[in-house]
Amino acid sequence: MHCKTCTDCGKDSYSAAVNSKWICPYCNIDLTNEPAKPATAKDEVHNEIQKHLVHMKSSNTLALGQQIGPNRKGV
Numbered sequence: 001m002h003c004k005t006c007t008d009c010g011k012d013s014y015s016a017a018v019n020s021k022w023i024c025p026y027c028n029i030d031l032t033n034e035p036a037k038p039a040t041a042k043d044e045v046h047n048e049i050q051k052h053l054v055h056m057k058s059s060n061t062l063a064l065g066q067q068i069g070p071n072r073k074g075v
């Protein structure tokens with residue numbers, strides 16, 4: 001897990017893939033060329049990551065639910 005601090009809004013974002021495209025989740029600017037720092041050691045960082053993961057999971061669940069609804073009607 002790696003962390004980058006946004007140059008625009010100053011907030012930290014996290015990603016497991018440091019070499020892939022990196023967009024700030026807060027203001028959507030491209031942080032791909034910013035230096036990443038390891039974000040595995042600190043518990044408070046881990047808690048932040050958990051919050052992000054929970055948020056992502058709930059978003060995915062909502063999206064899936066919307067897709068499953070119409071399909072089930074047809075089957």
Ligand SMILES: [Zn+2]
Pocket residue numbers: 006007008009010011024025026027028029
């Ligand atoms: Zn930002």
